[in-house]
Amino acid sequence: MTIDMTRFYQVFFDEAGEHLAAMEDLLLELDVSAPDLETLNAIFRAAHSIKGGAGTFGFNDMAEVTHVLETLLDCLRKQELQPTIEMVDTFLRAGDVLKAQLAAHQEGREYADDRIAEVCAHLEQLSTLAPTPPANHRFALAPQVHTPPPSVRWHISFRADAIDFQPGADLAALRDVLAELGQVDWLSADDAELCVWRLTTNAGQEAIIETFAFVCDPACLTISFDDGALHPSAHQTAQEDPGFGFFTDAPGSDHLKQVLEDEAGFGFFADAPGTAYLAQHAADAEEDAAGFGFFAGAPGSEQVSDQEHHGYGLFGGSPGMATVAAIAQQERTENAQGYGFFERRQPLVPTDAVPAAAPPVAPAPVRPAATAADAKRAAPADTSIRVSVEKVDQLINLVGELVITHAMLAESASGLEPLAHEQIFDGLANLERNSRDLQQAVMSIRMLPISFVFNRFPRVVRDTAAKLGKQVTLKLLGEDTELDKGLIERLADPLNHLVRNSIDHGIEQPEQRVASGKPEMGEITLRASHQGGSVVVEVRDDGAGLNREKLLAKAAQQGIALPDNPADKDVWQLIFHAGFSTADKVTDISGRGVGMDVVRRNIEAMNGRVDIDSEPGHGTRITIRLPLTLAILDGLSVRMGNEMFILPLTAIQESIQPTRDQFMTVAGKGRLARVNGDYLPLVILREVFALDAPPVRDEDGILVVVDTTEGRIALLIDELVAQHQVVIKSLETNYRKVEGISGATIMGDGRVALILDVDALARLNRRVE
Amino acid sequence: MAKTILTVDDSASIRQMVTFTLKDAGYAVVEAVDGQDGLDKAKSGRFDLIFTDQNMPRMDGLTLIKQLRSLPQYASVPILMLTTESSDGMKSQGRAAGATGWLVKPFDPQKLLEVVRKVIG
Known part of the structure; x- marks a missing residue:
């Protein structure tokens, strides 16, 4: 079965983006003089999560960068190194690189830039300052690149008579060949039926098997890792030993289980992938090798490095192993040929064993019914949806139209007798309230x-x-x-x-x-x-x-x-x-x-x-x-002659009924209005827009003082009409730009009113002067 | 009856991948977003196998394993550490905490299935 990994990409992209943002925030928050351990841990976790995901989904470039990043962060959170400004800078740059890589992957590209190598080199250089080189954090993505494993003692046991020596080979020859790998000790008597040798070598198990393959059929061997489990007195040592491995899929006999449980935490059985074929021999070996403790019951074990190849392991004797053993037992009963687990080793499987293909087939042909817990989990309901801005704008426009329609209705109804048409007025009041609420709700969609x-x-x-x-x-x-x-x-x-x-x-x-x-x-x-x-x-x-x-x-x-x-x-x-x-x-x-x-x-x-x-x-x-928004404006409608204009409410400071003596003309400076002791430039809209309305005496108009970028000015208008929320319509898209006007709106009576741009008016006025 | 697996990981993408893979193979899967969530879900359900990440907010994987092992119903349920920490130190800590085994991240779906089949069949 192959699983299309691309289906998980989007979640990874979102998640990595969040982690990167969080990491940056935390880094900026970090006080290098008194680093908070929790913050360091959180930063580490973010890098760590990105690495895990990147590795899993095949974005190896990101995994590599996060790996070096994580290595240095690990030194920091373990307090092996003190954070410095330089480190934080480098972390931030690494974050930038990762963001670029992420963005590239999202577009299906790969990000290639010198910055990657440069940042990685810098991070590596910084982490070399740590007292212990973080060699044990080798990136798991490339497990093949091991530091040479330390010398390990192996127990090799086989029945001398079971060995199918090739022509010209004998036990001594076998030992000589083996001696090329390391030191060979015979633990059993020279002529014992069951030969038990100890090999101390830094070569992996594969090498041992290959060596045996020269002289005999390796299927007859039992090779196990000689750790402290052999010697109960050496438990402590064993625990510190780098040894670990797989529990064999050999018979999970009661005898073995018993031993495993007794040796809780120490017995460490390799499920020698590739030596699984040895399992067949195990049943015999178990009895014959009884003298060697549980070791004999655990045919096949494997060295550290080999297990890294396979990417997982099981702790012998640990809780839960009973299940594993039972499954293995079942597997064995059902499939007496044993079980080739790793395909690439199958060539070594003896001819009488069936290659491993059969077992790893879905055990349950029936799809599981969703359990209760499952149903509860059912993907946390997404609480947000993505909608294009266009759609939202369309809504806003429609609400604007609704507001205008209401204003028109209200205008038409204004001539009616209120008592006789109470229902109409009630309805209008409701309509007004509802459309205002609707308007606010729709506007809030655009708010961030x-x-x-x-x-x-x-x-x-x-x-x-x-x-x-x-x-x-x-x-x-x-x-x-x-x-x-x-x-x-x-x-x-x-x-x-x-x-x-x-x-x-x-x-x-x-x-x-x-x-x-x-x-x-x-x-x-x-x-x-x-x-x-x-x-x-x-x-x-x-x-x-x-x-x-x-x-x-x-x-x-x-x-x-x-x-x-x-x-x-x-x-x-x-x-x-x-x-x-x-x-x-x-x-x-x-x-x-x-x-x-x-x-x-x-x-x-x-x-x-x-x-x-x-x-x-x-x-x-x-x-x-x-x-607050570009779509709606709180404005004051003002009348000049027959025309209506809208003044943005935010610009208005005050409005006064002037007297004759407040107006004056200064030679070369145009007209001024004196308001509360200040002389303000006077702008007469009628003149600015050359309206052909019958002239009105200055003192019969209204002075509105507005605040502009050019300072305060006084506008002379004919009448203040009412305060409205108006829906801004662009004049430019429908007509052309007009100086002094920022847009237009439709009034309740259906007429168009222009919205005044007071800053532009002030500039216009200055130029006229 | 389908075996039920609990996967504890703070990474949504990994969780999604694990869940998809295991469900596809006929297992029932429950997700938890961190150690604490994992513990809560483990207490309120019964699982045949538990996968847990190590580095997680609120409660890390080792703590989760220790807590689970102190519960009678999880004393012998297989628990595998799912972690990018492939260091020996982490493994011996895992063993000491009561983990049944470990699986190195990154892993692919096939590897995951191999391990699951090996452990719970």
């Missing part, structure tokens, strides 16, 4: 915890800090904060950039930090939280902070126009200018001046905003504010 992005940062921080010779810890807060999957994916790059920047430019070198009275270890904090309808992500460091003078000097040098004595906030915003870098030297981490402008562009593309706070000597905080 931000830990999906945060999780990569322990590694980023560690690698970046190591490269720069800085000491930095990372604190993650609010990892459970959920936001839209699309946003999570697009947040990764900007965050990565910000974090690396903070380590490179923010956190000082350890000596510098000590000099300024700070702990050597710098700290980066990533914090996510919900604030109103937005998600706020903060990147904070406790480094040197931004240098106002340096930034201003650089700005002057690059010809960036700034007002006299600008506010700190405006100065900090300079770092978002394209090509702006104050780093004295360019590192490969950052400093080329590309990036921060891209960061801002990326965030703004998600309808988000970036703010900077910095305090010299105490650090910098960069705050990213994002909408």
Whole structure:
């Protein structure tokens, strides 16, 4: 029967991926100065599991890497070596190699790269530092590669008269040939009917059999491993002896069982694969060789190395062996010819023995009925399903339509007499509640915890800090904060950039930090939280902070126009200018001046905003504010003439009914509105969009103060209408990009309302000036 | 009646392979994800043979074997260690813990069947 191993691949891929991720987390968590044994053990287990699976499913390249990895980890968990930063680095790189190998196998390729050999060599070199070379952990995948086995004493017994000597051979000749393998001692009398010899050699049993084959039929021999079991007084020695082996499939006679039980834990019978044919002879030998203790009852035993070939063994005399013996007995009774277990040795089977093919056939022709325990186990029900994002988006769209339909119904019903149509109004209220719940439920499908992005940062921080010779810890807060999957994916790059920047430019070198009275270890904090309808992500460091003078000097040098004595906030915003870098030297981490402008562009593309706070000597905080989702917006509908617009609620600070004296015109600077003592640029939507509505006096409109990336501005509109949750429809895909508009939505009355992009409006206004 | 085998391994892929192979050969198989789970399942059922991995979270294979051997119903049930540790030290520890034998990982389904048939028929 062949079993298609590929059917298990996917489970292995998933599992190995999880183990690799877990290993990386644990490695990053490991404190090399005070390593936690449990952590080391867990890391070892992860590597070990990957190795086991990789070996089993034939991914030998991965098995080889995990093997060297595991060897060094084993030294660590056994405390033969102290972990060092260098080791952790190498472990992490080995993890990367394994990930690459795994990814390659998933695509049905094999990963070939110099990194593999390099990492393995490095790991091996590191583990050579261990006091005892881990030679006894030879990788089991290649058991053929043994270190030469130590000299072992063998007992060889045979009936002299049973030996079928080939022409010209006799006992002396046999001994001489055997002497080439090692020292031969005769334990029996020279002329005894039963010859018992002891051979001390480092050759394997196969070699002995082959030697005998030159001079006689090896089927007549009983070869066993001479361990302490022969000598009850030597039990202790035997236990430490590397000897182990198989319990023979020889007759599990009561006599033998008795001996085995008495010798619990020590008697160690090899089930000499390849000498199984000797079993036939065993019955006789058992009686004849009674003088040799149970040894005689255990025809055939085998040396350590041979057993490694076969990959398994059974401990003679151990609990459970009674069953094995009984099975063997049964097998024997049913199949008197004995039992050739390992096919490749079958050529040695004497002609009167039937080759081994028969026994290993499924014993039960009937499929087992599922037991109760089985049914209970029945594959733990999968609690998640994979659905394409497209389907989810389609759902979201449909829910959006439903919300709009409800709004339309409500609009139509608004003219009805409430008392006379109570049922309609009740129904509408229910519909509203249900569609809102439905909307939330559907939206939550797309939500993922931000830990999906945060999780990569322990590694980023560690690698970046190591490269720069800085000491930095990372604190993650609010990892459970959920936001839209699309946003999570697009947040990764900007965050990565910000974090690396903070380590490179923010956190000082350890000596510098000590000099300024700070702990050597710098700290980066990533914090996510919900604030109103937005998600706020903060990147904070406790480094040197931004240098106002340096930034201003650089700005002057690059010809960036700034007002006299600008506010700190405006100065900090300079770092978002394209090509702006104050780093004295360019590192490969950052400093080329590309990036921060891209960061801002990326965030703004998600309808988000970036703010900077910095305090010299105490650090910098960069705050990213994002909408929860790209699909739905909390907005305020405002009217200009006959047109409706939507203002994102998050941008609105306040709205006031202005008076005549709040408006003023500054020569060359356009119009301003004075709100609470501040002069804000005034944007009149009617003019921006050239609406042909009858003019209204300024003081009859409403001033809405909104926060933009360009600072606060005041929008003059005709009327505030209502607050809505609106479903965002892209204007670009249906029409084209319009400056100052971020999208469109359908209102309850079926009309289209445009969603205002306040940042773009502010820029537009500045340009008009 | 089909013999029932308990396989204790923290690796889902290995468990799946063992289960599939043994079920295919007509045995009933129950899986456990670590030593503790194995012990719990062993207590609540009866098994003719137990395979256990060594390195597992919560409870390792050696501990599991010792615990099982202290239970009267498992005093003489064959228990095989399924492990990548092919070192002699591990084997003598296994023997001391009461294991009936060992099977080196990685192994292929045929090898597994050979061993199972040898041990419980």
